[in-house]
Amino acid sequence: MLLIAGIVPAPDLPLIKGEVKADNSSLIIDGKSIAYAQGTSAMLSSALAVTKHLNIAPPQALLVGDIGSGTGSHFLYRHLIDNIKKISPDVLALHYWMPHLELMKELCSVIKQLDKKPIMIADAASMYTAKAVGLASMFDIFTPDSSEIAFLADADAIHPAYINQHLFSCDISKAPELIQKAYELKGAAKLLLVKGAIDYIATDGKIVATVEEPNVPVLECIGGTGDTITGMVAAFVHAELEPEHAAIISAKANRAAGKMMGVTPKTQVKEIINYYPQVFQENLCSWSGVCIREEIIND
Amino acid sequence: MFWDKVKSRLVGSTDKSKVPTRTAAGSGLILFHVVEDAIKAEKVIKEAGYTCKLVAPPPSLRKGCDLALSINLVEQAIMERLLASSEVPYVGISPLEGTTELLQIVKITSFDNYTMVKAGNMKITFENDTGLIVNTSGGGCPDIPYLNIQLVGKKLSEAVRPKELGFTLCSLMLDRAFEKALSIWEGEK
Incomplete structure (x- = not known):
């Protein structure tokens, strides 16, 4: 089971859990409509696009409303801490929530005691929290952007807004040295997918792949395009691809969808996600060896 | 005592x-x-x-x-x-640890009829002709999806500032980008 946990900007939404479904206007989880938007719903939407294409079990979602005050986030941590053993996901992807250091430590402690540790993925504030409590290396995949890799490489920083100025660069070309430093300081997960003008995939301190084409600079403007990459990575790992391959394919797919659509700075992330099925149909077989064959059987 | x-x-x-x-x-x-x-x-x-x-x-x-x-x-x-x-x-x-100043770096990128302003890891993009906010991106704080919903589709001159809407450091960084975007937009008018 792939479980994606995070908050959505719906202040009155209680904690909900269940299989992710979708219609034209929203995601449907536990009977509730969740608007397509930047954040965890974008992550869920992209993961669902992958599972639909591969015809495997859809992601399970654990969501709560929180507009940033942290109120809902506490329910999310607590539910995971109390129930992760029973849920027993194969892949656990943590996304937006209010960073809470003690609750993150408690959650990781519970997960360490499980008979079978899930493949653990973190992005956004979950990644910040894992690094801040010194438990980054317990995670299998982080998906930082070019600013967040500077944060992971800064021994003292507890938030990307407070990293040392000399580490920060809008230029993704600094990523290789920051990746190496993040691993040295134990601020990295086993695999890093650094999202930027060049996407870097690194394991154990070494860059194992880069993705540069197609180059679609406008994607940087569009809120949620990092969330979609992480959602795809989670779903491909759920489909038992090796994390490295999952990361490479996801980086390629996002770029290909952006190019196929002809994105502009005013494109919204859902419009890009709509192009994933076509991108997968045209490329996934050659990129990954995962080929969907349709057979017509005549009686 | x-x-x-x-x-x-x-x-x-x-x-x-x-x-x-x-x-x-x-x-x-x-x-x-x-x-x-x-x-x-x-x-x-x-x-x-x-x-x-x-x-x-x-x-x-x-x-x-x-x-x-x-x-x-x-x-x-x-x-x-x-x-x-x-x-x-x-x-x-x-x-408590590390540097004591918020990142000050602001970068501006132009795309045809749009301008993207980036402060730290937070970005805001507006349409040059209208001042309409067309996207916000970056940042992993829990108020980021909320700020995106609140800002996209509004004019820079009419939108509530991110620091008034948000709760986190990301909202402060986005506010820096917003402030710069607004000054560029007002300068262009």
Whole structure:
């Protein structure tokens, strides 16, 4: 089971859990409509696009409303801490929530005691929290952007807004040295997918792949395009691809969808996600060896 | 007598040579000129439903009195709003470790009829002709999806500032980008 946990900007939404479904206007989880938007719903939407294409079990979602005050986030941590053993996901992807250091430590402690540790993925504030409590290396995949890799490489920083100025660069070309430093300081997960003008995939301190084409600079403007990459990575790992391959394919797919659509700075992330099925149909077989064959059987 | 009362409420050791450990609240300090303000601030923040603890600030961060509030640094924006609205004076807010200044780097990128302004890891993109905010991106704080919904589709000149809407450091960074975007837009008009 792939479980994606995070908050959505719906202040009155209680904690909900269940299989992710979708219609034209929203995601449907536990009977509730969740608007397509930047954040965890974008992550869920992209993961669902992958599972639909591969015809495997859809992601399970654990969501709560929180507009940033942290109120809902506490329910999310607590539910995971109390129930992760029973849920027993194969892949656990943590996304937006209010960073809470003690609750993150408690959650990781519970997960360490499980008979079978899930493949653990973190992005956004979950990644910040894992690094801040010194438990980054317990995670299998982080998906930082070019600013967040500077944060992971800064021994003292507890938030990307407070990293040392000399580490920060809008230029993704600094990523290789920051990746190496993040691993040295134990601020990295086993695999890093650094999202930027060049996407870097690194394991154990070494860059194992880069993705540069197609180059679609406008994607940087569009809120949620990092969330979609992480959602795809989670779903491909759920489909038992090796994390490295999952990361490479996801980086390629996002770029290909952006190019196929002809994105502009005013494109919204859902419009890009709509192009994933076509991108997968045209490329996934050659990129990954995962080929969907349709057979017509005549009686 | 008053100081004894205060000391009894400090977290952990009152040995001021020791740096306070990270608390559940976590990793940021509000610094004050006088002890009374620290006490008032604690009350205001707790009444608003947020976590904070009175601590002794480490020597490197001591700017005023010997009492500070430990907060979750990510919640800096809402803490600033609470203290401003209740008129509790404070010296500043600092991370417990690392650098003490928010990133100041702002970068501007042009795309045909659009401009993207990036402050730290936060980006805001507007349409040059209309000043319409067409996208926000970057950042992993929990108010980022909410800010995106609140800002996209509004004009820079009419939108509520991110620092007024948000709760976190990301909202402060996005506000810097917003402020720059607004000044560019007003300059172009």
